[in-house]
Amino acid sequence: MISAFTGTQIRAAEQPLLDAGEGAVLMQRAAHGLANAVVNELRSEGRRLYGSSVTVLAGKGNNGGDGLFAAAILARRGMRTTAVLTAGSAHPGALGAFGAAGGRIHVLDENNAEELAVLIAGDDVVIDAILGTGARGGLGGPAAELIVALQELKPKVVVACDVPSGVDADTGEVHWPVLTARLTVAFGAVKAGLMADPGEGCAGRVLPVPIGMEDSLPLPALRRLSVRDVAAVLPNPGRRVHKYTRGVLGIVAGSERYTGAAALSVEAASVAGAGMVRYLGPETVARQVLERTPEAIWEPGEPGRVQAWLLGPGLNGTEQLQRARDVLAAASAAGQPAVVDAGALELLPERCPPHWILTPHAGELAALLGRGEVCVTREDVESRTLHFVRLAAEHTGAVVLLKGATTLIASPSGAVFSQSEGCPWMSTAGSGDVLGGILGALAATYAESGMDDDGPFAAQGIEPAERWAAAAAVGASIHGMAGSAASAGGPLTASDIVRAVPGVYRALMEHRTR
Numbered sequence: 001m002i003s004a005f006t007g008t009q010i011r012a013a014e015q016p017l018l019d020a021g022e023g024a025v026l027m028q029r030a031a032h033g034l035a036n037a038v039v040n041e042l043r044s045e046g047r048r049l050y051g052s053s054v055t056v057l058a059g060k061g062n063n064g065g066d067g068l069f070a071a072a073i074l075a076r077r078g079m080r081t082t083a084v085l086t087a088g089s090a091h092p093g094a095l096g097a098f099g100a101a102g103g104r105i106h107v108l109d110e111n112n113a114e115e116l117a118v119l120i121a122g123d124d125v126v127i128d129a130i131l132g133t134g135a136r137g138g139l140g141g142p143a144a145e146l147i148v149a150l151q152e153l154k155p156k157v158v159v160a161c162d163v164p165s166g167v168d169a170d171t172g173e174v175h176w177p178v179l180t181a182r183l184t185v186a187f188g189a190v191k192a193g194l195m196a197d198p199g200e201g202c203a204g205r206v207l208p209v210p211i212g213m214e215d216s217l218p219l220p221a222l223r224r225l226s227v228r229d230v231a232a233v234l235p236n237p238g239r240r241v242h243k244y245t246r247g248v249l250g251i252v253a254g255s256e257r258y259t260g261a262a263a264l265s266v267e268a269a270s271v272a273g274a275g276m277v278r279y280l281g282p283e284t285v286a287r288q289v290l291e292r293t294p295e296a297i298w299e300p301g302e303p304g305r306v307q308a309w310l311l312g313p314g315l316n317g318t319e320q321l322q323r324a325r326d327v328l329a330a331a332s333a334a335g336q337p338a339v340v341d342a343g344a345l346e347l348l349p350e351r352c353p354p355h356w357i358l359t360p361h362a363g364e365l366a367a368l369l370g371r372g373e374v375c376v377t378r379e380d381v382e383s384r385t386l387h388f389v390r391l392a393a394e395h396t397g398a399v400v401l402l403k404g405a406t407t408l409i410a411s412p413s414g415a416v417f418s419q420s421e422g423c424p425w426m427s428t429a430g431s432g433d434v435l436g437g438i439l440g441a442l443a444a445t446y447a448e449s450g451m452d453d454d455g456p457f458a459a460q461g462i463e464p465a466e467r468w469a470a471a472a473a474v475g476a477s478i479h480g481m482a483g484s485a486a487s488a489g490g491p492l493t494a495s496d497i498v499r500a501v502p503g504v505y506r507a508l509m510e511h512r513t514r
């Protein structure tokens, strides 16, 4: 499990060491970690260190200090090094060390941003050490001009020091302009803003570098399940199971207008491990559903027993909406888990049970919050994903899964998971219906016993109040892995994602036996 912390949490963990006069030691560790990361990046491209060039963009705080000390190390190892001081001044000790190691220094001013950008852009590596966890807002003035010009010139390799300057380390909010990094070297621990959109999109790969305060860290602000974690909690049928104990999922989805959504979600649930899927919807839609997934059962009347529900994909028309309303009321009364997507989000009661999983995209999340009179737009949600997903979980009382390049899952207890296994090609029609099916299958499977204190989540140390959010994170992870496997770098359809799901399960099961 990868844990991420806010800048404030990390500063608090560092404070005892700073009080003990260890600040300089921490900075040296950070600088060595950063320098080693640059070396490895060059080597991975088959480049020699000697004769390669690096420029550090250094702000006036400790982030700039880290960058300058790292550049001094790289200068001593044979790299041509340049520093651009973006605030006129810089950490005195680090600047001294950089000068002593033979680095060249330029001072950014009102008139030379473009000229410096041209000078730097040809370098093999640019280190962004302008702002770190001490930033308030983003870059302005000549520093902003420099970043805009540099971004246009497409520098070869950008390595961000702790966070890309302009990304809020706590929230992932981005104050443009930001230089997009290939790699972010995070000191002490990953910052929460590197695992939430839009910040994650600027950070590239994130490499945590321990600097000695890790034991003092509090509970993380954000967690990400690794492949190993997902494999460990994946439902694994024992010898004595049958289709009913494996988990039966009821699906209210599709309509005359959107038949594909029903077909996709039913098929996805069937391949994602549900013991059985019962489909509730009009006969015309059911025909198409069964053509694609003959294993599913059409329920024209009162449905047989189910362990969990999926409602919403492609839902339209009075009849289907009423069906979904009835099912939501029954699920609530029976204490059954439900995955609520798309059209069914509008049917939710004011407060939901904590084992319901709502799966809005940014626009739907804005509408959901609007019901509680929080007036936000889709753009607001997209720019502060972590904040608004937390707020939605708090307001609705349910687990809220906000779909995006990085999928955030907030539990009403305050825990947040972040998964990012997918790829941009997955932004395609029907992809969300497939996610709904996978989540529904997992909900039905875990409903029986998965959430117990002797279940798989407890074994991973996940607290009871966080387990449904963790289950949703498992679903997001499988969906992302299946999409990336199906894409292999190229375009794909939602049906391709469905076809890739069993392979992902097999690979995860193998992981488990290793």
Ligand SMILES: NC(=O)C1=CN([C@@H]2O[C@H](COP(=O)(O)OP(=O)(O)OC[C@H]3O[C@@H](n4cnc5c(N)ncnc54)[C@H](OP(=O)(O)O)[C@@H]3O)[C@@H](O)[C@H]2O)[C@@H](O)CC1
Pocket: 011, 014, 018, 023, 026, 027, 030, 059, 060, 061, 062, 063, 064, 066, 130, 131, 132, 133, 134, 135, 136, 137, 138, 139, 140, 161, 162, 163, 187, 211
């Ligand atoms: N704590 C530790 O022991 C360790 C910390 N470490 C490192 O330190 C980093 C945190 O350092 P930091 O606290 O000095 O803040 P940092 O982000 O470098 O600079 C901010 C400075 O810039 C200014 N400023 C603020 N906003 C601005 C803006 N929008 N545009 C322009 N300027 C702005 C503001 O100055 P002010 O305006 O308040 O005078 C402030 O002084 C952390 O990310 C990690 O890299 C590691 O070495 C390990 C040990």
Ligand SMILES: [K+]
Pocket: 063, 128, 129, 130, 131, 132, 160, 161, 162, 163, 164, 165
């Ligand atoms: K930085």
